[in-house]
Every structure is written in structure tokens, then in C-alpha cells.
Amino acid sequence: MNDSAKAGSGPNHGGGFPAQIGDAKFRFRTVSFDDRKVTGGQIAEAVNAHPLETFVILAQLPSFELETLRPQETTDLSKVSRFFVIEGDGTFKFVVDGLSLEWPKKTLTAEAIKTLVGKDGAHVELLQELENQPDKVIADDEEVKIGERGVERFKTRKTGVTIIVNATPHKWEEKKISYAEIVGLSDYSGQPDIPYTITFTKGPPKKPEGDLPKGHSVQVKDGMDFHVSPTGES
Known part of the structure; x- marks a missing residue:
């Protein structure tokens, strides 16, 4: 392994076999090796993972x-070129x-689980498969236990909820909706420049009800109810 394979260095643009090596926070380094075939120990050494036995x-x-x-x-870097080197003494298995x-x-x-399977876009949500219960939608910033009860199973799907705006249901496929977008769905869509007061109920657990000021957005939930009225009117 030459100098280009040491942690913190960039790829060897003169040749070599590059690898992306990430940590538990998904921070990656590009490291290049002279040989196409390298060992797990060489991968860990490239990012100064010491002592080796304390890393996975x-x-x-x-x-x-x-x-x-x-x-x-x-491993063959022509076939596998992305790795993680993380402190730990074992792993927990799960399926997505x-x-x-x-x-x-x-x-x-x-969000991390979606990133691992290449589906980290805003139009995708993660669901945890549960026995004898409906699948549970997991918010992006919510932590999921994967090492508690056997092999946990998850699946992804495109987002899509029904929201209510002034008593009219609308399908919505984004995870958030803005003040301007709510006005556009309301009876006042032809008068976007008038100041409006927007309130909502039945929102997500972190904020089930409140106001949506101009220039702001809010996370949506299936069945969320919005009320739009010109400011000064109820």
C-alpha cells in the first residue's frame, strides 16, 4: 500500500484502485490502493482504525x-469499493x-437506513414491519432499534398522504408543505398576495397543531387538517 492509501489522502490519480471508506456518521474518505485485492485489515489501517480488534x-x-x-x-476493489469501518465487537442484522x-x-x-439502501430522497419513507400489527412509518430523524429482538425487517415506499384544506381532501406526496402551497390548494389560490392565516390540527406527534406562517413549511401527516382564511377573518 502506498502513501495514497493512507487515511485522509485522496485517490491516486496516477493509477491504483480507489475505495470509499465511511464511519458511523457516514463521513467518507477516498483512499487508493496499489493492489486490486486488499484485506479487511488494510481497509481499516487506511483510516487509522486502531486497535483493529475494536473495529468492525x-x-x-x-x-x-x-x-x-x-x-x-x-476483497476485490474492482467489484466492491465502498466500506464502513466502525467501532464495535459485532453486528446486528436487519433486512430492508x-x-x-x-x-x-x-x-x-x-434516514441512515434509507441512505444505506440508496433511497434517501425526500419522496421515500421507511416502514418497520411488525407482527400482527400494521406496518409502522418511521420519521427520518427517529431512531430505530435493530439489535433488540432478532432480525428486524423494514421496507421503503414512495410518500403520499391525504391532507384536508378547508374541508377539501388533497393527495400530497412531499414530506413537507409550505404556506404558499397550502394557499395554492385552498379556495384562495387565485389571490396569493393577500395575507392569510393558516392553522392546522392532527399533525405529526412533534407538532400536532399550530400555525403556518408565510415563508415557512411544516411536516405533513395523513389526515392532517388545515384551515386557511384571510388574516383578520376567522
Whole structure:
């Protein structure tokens, strides 16, 4: 391994085999190796992961699946070039959209899980599959326990809820909606420049009710109820 393979250095633009190596916070470094085949130990060494036995090395396959790479195990950088090196002494397995993954921490946010399977856009939400219960929608900033009761299973789907604006239902596929967008859905859509008062109820747990000022947006929830009126009128 040459100097370009050391932690913090960039790819070897003169040649070599680059790898993306990330940590638990999804901060990645591009590291380049002289050889196409490297060991898990070399991957960890490249980001100064010491002592080696206190870290877990994960290889992310082109399918987005994650699997443990042992220190003496060899991988081919022409086939797998994204890795994680994270402190831990083992992993917890979970499944997302049928893909097998593992992670050395007991919790992950929904946003992190979506990122791991390449579905981190605003139009996708994560659901936890539960036995004898409806699937649970997990908010992006909500932490999910993956190391508590066997193999947890999740799935993703495109977002889409029904919101009520002045008693009229509307389908909405974004995770948030703005003041201007609510006005556009209301009976006042032809008069966007008039100042309006927007209130809502039945919102998400963190803010089930409140006001939506001009220039702001709010996270939506299925069945959320909005009321729009010109300011000064009830």
C-alpha cells in the first residue's frame, strides 16, 4: 500500500484502485490502493482504525447489501469499493426491501437506513414491519432499534398522504408543505398576495397543531387538517 492509501489522502490519480471508506456518521474518505485485492485489515489501517480488534469492517456490495469483512479476508476493489469501518465487537442484522444488512450499533435513524439502501430522497419513507400489527412509518430523524429482538425487517415506499384544506381532501406526496402551497390548494389560490392565516390540527406527534406562517413549511401527516382564511377573518 502506498502513501495514497493512507487515511485522509485522496485517490491516486496516477493509477491504483480507489475505495470509499465511511464511519458511523457516514463521513467518507477516498483512499487508493496499489493492489486490486486488499484485506479487511488494510481497509481499516487506511483510516487509522486502531486497535483493529475494536473495529468492525463492513463491505457494501453493488446491491447495497452490507456484510462483515474479517481482517484477514480479501476483497476485490474492482467489484466492491465502498466500506464502513466502525467501532464495535459485532453486528446486528436487519433486512430492508429484502436486502440483508448488518451494523455494529444497536440503533440507526430511518434516514441512515434509507441512505444505506440508496433511497434517501425526500419522496421515500421507511416502514418497520411488525407482527400482527400494521406496518409502522418511521420519521427520518427517529431512531430505530435493530439489535433488540432478532432480525428486524423494514421496507421503503414512495410518500403520499391525504391532507384536508378547508374541508377539501388533497393527495400530497412531499414530506413537507409550505404556506404558499397550502394557499395554492385552498379556495384562495387565485389571490396569493393577500395575507392569510393558516392553522392546522392532527399533525405529526412533534407538532400536532399550530400555525403556518408565510415563508415557512411544516411536516405533513395523513389526515392532517388545515384551515386557511384571510388574516383578520376567522
